[in-house]
Amino acid sequence: MSEEKSVPNEQEEVANNDQVNTQQAEELGAGSDEISSLDEQTQDAASLEILQQQLDAALAEAxxxxDQVLRAQAEMQNVQRxxxxxxxxxxxxxxDKFSNELLPVVDSLERALETAAPTGEEASKAMHEGIxxxxxxxxDVLKKFNVEQLDPVGEPFDPQFHEAMAMQESxxxxxxxxxxxxxxxxxLNGRLVRPAMVVVSKASATKIDEKA
Structure with a gap:
């Protein structure tokens, strides 16, 4: 009878050992799955970091x-302007140069007009009118091309357009x-071609004495 009972016990032990082995195998399999999952997550994180670096580099290049295009456009606009x-x-x-060459002719005509004062004779009057x-x-021709005459008598002295040749009490x-x-x-178009040579007033001695 004792031998018959020992046989089932041995079978139970084998079954128990198989169960334990199965559990250990399952635990080992689960552990390997977890390790594999961790490796995949690490690889995904590394891939994302690489992709982010590539994206940042591409954005920086863009x-x-x-900026280079904008600078080129700005430079082109400056060149065009x-x-x-x-x-x-x-x-x-x-x-500018041509008109400056003509001014002595105008000066000569003005001097001729001042010296050729008309007399009672018809010839003298006709010559004066002709000049x-x-x-x-x-x-009129000079004015047509924006050459303007400066005749500043009675105006304040302006060193930008006038050249003082003498001072005179007044x-x-x-x-x-x-x-x-x-x-x-x-x-010429508002830019000085030749300054007007002028006589400028200064305070007279009488006015200075009166103020004193």
Whole structure:
């Protein structure tokens, strides 16, 4: 009877051992799955980091390329603006030298008009009128091309457009007033071609004594 009972016990032990082995195998399998899962997560994180670095690098390159395009556009606009200004200046002041060469002719006509005062004779009167008409035509042509005459008598002295040749006492004019123009000045499109040579008033000794 005792031998019959020992057989089932051995079978139970084998079964128990199999069960234990199965559990251990399952635990080992679960552990390997967890390790594999961790490895995959680590690889995914590394891949994401690499992708993020590549994205940041691509964004930086795109920003740099955009900045270069904007700088190139700005430089092109500056070049176009400067070229336009140069063309405008060339058009506006192309007659600068030419007009300056014509001014002595105008000066000669003005002096001739001052010296050729008309007398009672018809020939003298006709010559005076002819010179006056020629001078007017000359000035009209200059004005047509934006050459303006500066005749500042009675105006305050302006060093930007006037050149003082002498100072003269005056009781009637305020100090610093242009009393006479020895030679008239001219501008081309607002830019000085030749300054007016003038006589400027200064305070008279009488006015100074009165103030004292």
């Amino acid at each position: 920003k740099e390329a955009k 400067r070229a336009k200004q140069d063309v405008e200046k060339a058009h506006k002041f192309a007659l 006056e008409l020629t001078l007017k035509m000359f000035l 009781q009637d004019a305020e100090p610093g007033t242009v009393l006479a123009a020895i030679q008239k000045g001219y501008t």
